Amino acid sequence: MTTPLPGPPFYDVRGRGFPRRAPLADGWDWIDRRVAVPAARVLPVADCGGLRLADAVVAQGDWPPADRAAVNGYAVAAADTLGAGSYNPVPLTAAVAVSAGDPLPAGCDAVIPYEAAQAAGPFIEAIDAVAPGSGVERQGAWTAAGNALLPAGRRLRPGDLGLLAAVGHDTVSVLPAPRVRILIAGGPRAGAPEQLAAMLAALVGRDGGGVEAAEVVPADLDALAEAFARPGADLILSAGRTGPGPDDVAAPALARAGSIGLHGIAMRPGGSAGLGVVGAVPILLLPGEPMAALAAYELLAGRAVRRAAGLPADLPHATVRAVTARKLVSEIGCLDLHRVRLDGDGRVEPVASPGWPGLAAAARADGFVLIGADSEGVPDGVPVTMYRFD
Numbered sequence: 287m288t289t290p291l292p293g294p295p296f297y298d299v300r301g302r303g304f305p306r307r308a309p310l311a312d313g314w315d316w317i318d319r320r321v322a323v324p325a326a327r328v329l330p331v332a333d334c335g336g337l338r339l340a341d342a343v344v345a346q347g348d349w350p351p352a353d354r355a356a357v358n359g360y361a362v363a364a365a366d367t368l369g370a371g372s373y374n375p376v377p378l379t380a381a382v383a384v385s386a387g388d389p390l391p392a393g394c395d396a397v398i399p400y401e402a403a404q405a406a407g408p409f410i411e412a413i414d415a416v417a418p419g420s421g422v423e424r425q426g427a428w429t430a431a432g433n434a435l436l437p438a439g440r441r442l443r444p445g446d447l448g449l450l451a452a453v454g455h456d457t458v459s460v461l462p463a464p465r466v467r468i469l470i471a472g473g474p475r476a477g478a479p480e481q482l483a484a485m486l487a488a489l490v491g492r493d494g495g496g497v498e499a500a501e502v503v504p505a506d507l508d509a510l511a512e513a514f515a516r517p518g519a520d521l522i523l524s525a526g527r528t529g530p531g532p533d534d535v536a537a538p539a540l541a542r543a544g545s546i547g548l549h550g551i552a553m554r555p556g557g558s559a560g561l562g563v564v565g566a567v568p569i570l571l572l573p574g575e576p577m578a579a580l581a582a583y584e585l586l587a588g589r590a591v592r593r594a595a596g597l598p599a600d601l602p603h604a605t606v607r608a609v610t611a612r613k614l615v616s617e618i619g620c621l622d623l624h625r626v627r628l629d630g631d632g633r634v635e636p637v638a639s640p641g642w643p644g645l646a647a648a649a650r651a652d653g654f655v656l657i658g659a660d661s662e663g664v665p666d667g668v669p670v671t672m673y674r675f676d
């Protein structure tokens with residue numbers, strides 16, 4: 287076990303409850319101080335989809351490297367087609383058949399497509415005139431040597447991988463995906479189906495992480511402490527058993543394996559979330575109640591995954607400005623996450639109150655609206671920002 291870092295003494299909430307919950311901003315500060323941005327690594331381009339580019343990519347040479355055919359047809363000197371038309375076919379004695387991408391033969395400055403030519407015995411005739419440069423991709427048309435192609439920090443898209451290959455890169459310097467261990471602490475009570483591993487794995491993938499392992503660990507202090515301390519992960523998400531019940535061992539296990547930074551965040555749902563470290567590995571504790579787990583991931587843990595992946599720390603959701611169709615009530619001192627539906631007139635309506643459990647209401651919602659801890663809520667008719675779930 288590693289030596290705990292200096293931090294607040296661990297307050298065990300079991301059988302006592304939360305004396306206070308920290309503002310969400312304290313959780314963000316902790317994450318920003320403790321979650322390291324990854325070091326760059328050189329990887330084969332094929333392994334780099336979705337990763338962040340460590341350095342800007344600059345074109346090594348012109349692309350295309352020389353004038354080339356843009357269409358299939360016959361390379362010609364445009365001047366040779368002058369006056370051609372369907373009633374005035376012009377024989378093309380020097381035409382060369384080319385495919386799109388072939389270099390342009392010497393003396394040619396255009397490609398006449400098959401549609402504008404016809405065979406006349408052994409000869410080819412133009413039935414339309416072409417201008418110089420027609421049907422041709424000029425040298426450097428995509429990009430010229432020295433041009434910036436992709437900026438540092440770019441999250442590589444599938445098309446970018448093709449572009450990197452086009453400009454001669456077999457490997458590229460990227461920020462590797464953090465290996466995220468997902469621990470389901472205790473699992474659902476009363477034999478309910480396990481709901482969190484698939485959801486959390488998808489969220490981790492969205493935020494640039496790779497799932498190192500996803501496993502159910504018994505609600506047992508030693509077993510969980512061992513799973514926190516096992517090497518191989520850059521970041522650990524543990525979901526379940528964060529509350530004040532007698533078997534809520536997630537926080538005590540983290541205190542045993544390493545140290546707790548915060549336990550109890552002033553947000554709803556998700557208020558029993560916590561965080562800490564074992565050695566250098568940040569550990570995020572999410573509640574087991576599925577909606578609370580989703581909220582605590584979105585508002586807290588996701589920030590750690592994105593930072594560890596080198597992505598912007600802010601919420602990644604697309605936002606929509608909308609107007610409240612009904613009052614959104616909120617508890618002062620607590621950040622409330624309201625699941626809302628967006629109607630065709632740009633109005634949002636709550637689907638369930640923030641404390642209502644389960645993922646069914648999240649599935650019915652288009653997104654969520656956050657009402658800050660300093661607010662008692664907003665009446666109807668007020669502009670708000672909705673973060674889209676999809």
Ligand SMILES: Nc1nc2c(c(=O)[nH]1)N[C@H]1C(S)=C(S)[C@@H](COP(=O)(O)OP(=O)(O)OC[C@H]3O[C@@H](n4cnc5c(N)ncnc54)[C@H](O)[C@@H]3O)O[C@H]1N2
Nearest residue numbers: 473474475480481482526527528529534558573574575578
């Ligand atoms: N005296 C107090 N009691 C509670 C408080 C409080 O402040 N004072 N907070 C409540 C809140 S809010 C929550 S949330 C829970 C904290 O819950 P835990 O993180 O300890 O979650 P569990 O006890 O493990 O389970 C709660 C709930 O979620 C279901 N669950 C758990 N894991 C899974 C899973 N992997 N898949 C599906 N469902 C799961 C479990 O069956 C329970 O229904 O504490 C409250 N109490």
Ligand code: MOO
Nearest residue numbers: 555556557558578
């Ligand atoms: O405060 Mo519990 O951890 O949501 O929903």
